[in-house]
Amino acid sequence: MTEEELMLQQLFDEDKLTDKQKKIIVAAIETFSEKGYAASSTSEIAKKAGVAEGTIFRHYKTKKELLVSIVAPLMTKFIAPLVVMDFNKVLDRDFETVEEFLRATIENRRDLLVRMLPVVKIMFQEIPFQPELREQFLELVVKNIFNRVEKVIIGYQEKGLLIDMPPESIARLTITNILGFLFTRYLLFPHLEWDDELEIERTIQFIMHGVGKKE
Amino acid sequence: MTEEELMLQQLFDEDKLTDKQKKIIVAAIETFSEKGYAASSTSEIAKKAGVAEGTIFRHYKTKKELLVSIVAPLMTKFIAPLVVMDFNKVLDRDFETVEEFLRATIENRRDLLVRMLPVVKIMFQEIPFQPELREQFLELVVKNIFNRVEKVIIGYQEKGLLIDMPPESIARLTITNILGFLFTRYLLFPHLEWDDELEIERTIQFIMHGVGKKE
DNA sequence: AATCAGAGTGAGTAATCACTCATTTTGGAG
DNA sequence: CTCCAAAATGAGTGATTACTCACTCTGATT
Secondary structure, three states: OOHHHHHHHHOOOOHHHHHHHHHHHHHHHHHHHHEEEEEEHHHHEEEEEEOOOOOOHOOOOHHHHHHHHHHHHHHHHHHHHHOOOHHHHHHHHHOOOOHHHHHHHHHHHHHHHHHHHHHHHHHHOOOOOHHHHHHHHHHHHHHHHHHHHHHHHHHHOOEEEEEOOOOHHHHHHHHHHHHHHHHHHHHOOOOOOOOHHHHHEEEEEEEEHHOOOOO | OOHHHHHHHOOOOHHHHOOOHHHHHHHHHHHHHHHHHOOOOHHHHHHHHHOOOHHHHHHHOOOHHHHHHHHHHHHHHHHHHHOOOOOOHHHHHHHHHHEEEEEEEEHHHHHHHHHHHHHHHHHHHHHOOOHHHHHHHHHHHHHHHHHHHHHHHHHHHHHHOOOOOOOHHHHHHHHHHHHHHHHHHHHHHHOOOHHHHHHHHHHHHHHHHOEEEOO
């Protein structure tokens, strides 16, 4: 199974798509990711997919619909597992400490991010310009994730494992560091040599204990 | 003096520009920032500037040259003050503690970021697609800033104010949090109500002491 | 074998693109 | 005022854009 098919399987119900439809999606992802949405022409995508330009418009009414149909599924896929994350399970059973919870969360999202890298790149590029994507993102991320994460934080605070800074600030800071690491590692400097395990541990250590030296 | 003229003054030697040249730059910044570079047409920019389309190409050979001439000065302006930041002065004279150093650094860069917001947005949007900008960014930020910051960190480590995690990791984590705050605050959720002073203090506290509760 | 719906085609469309250039306007020096 | 170089113009360029449509192909059903 090729790299592309693996990616497709993550995003779509692969079986319902014809061969040419798959090729269009693969070509579109590659082109959008390399040149950006606005700078990608449908003729170029068709050429790269080995398909007539008209074929694209048989399946997608507009170029924008092609973009949205690629990016939108990623958001739900990326968010879904975190939404169903059972609050009590996380707190009481699986993860005794915050460190373990963070380690599991980072590891869990890292796989998906790496596999979906080109689509993730497209997503962040286009969210500022596509209201449809922005709304979907805000709805999913801000309302679902943020509330969910805040509950987890309050739980750990009650167990005395976290300082009593307001949960939304702890959430902001923690998410900033996790996404900041993934962004720096995989989007900003993917070409540098990274010791992933080590850097994840340092990130977790940093989140928990900061960088100030205790007396 | 208008908002736009204030911005221009930051980026250009205002006096050398004719009235129409200024209007072109203002219109280009506005359009690029709103729609993205590739989706902005020169005819639209000309219209918005109240200028003939040919006038743009009298001063800028290509559309890309217009983009670069807007974004490039920002990078040097943004980086320059940090580069000339005297290592010993920072360490021994002005800032006894890391907290004070962080506070001053965040405050210092925040002004500029807020004033330059539209250009900053254009910069981050286009760096992935414009090799010219990417090279300039890497040269300035990675080599200058990163080395400079590492030296400061080593200095504070020698004074026993920072843990002995490798400086490049401390630098990565600290910069992530500062830029992460500014990004979240001004680009991601500028419409939310923020208590800036408070949130900056929390960010600094987080960097220094983490979120783990001490026994 | 006949039928038919959906997949695929590719030439064609008007609109828009970045850019050119011959010409006119402008503003300051002599 | 005259003069002139730089600034500004806007109609015009060929190329490319997203998208259409009349048509063909394909494979499953009867």
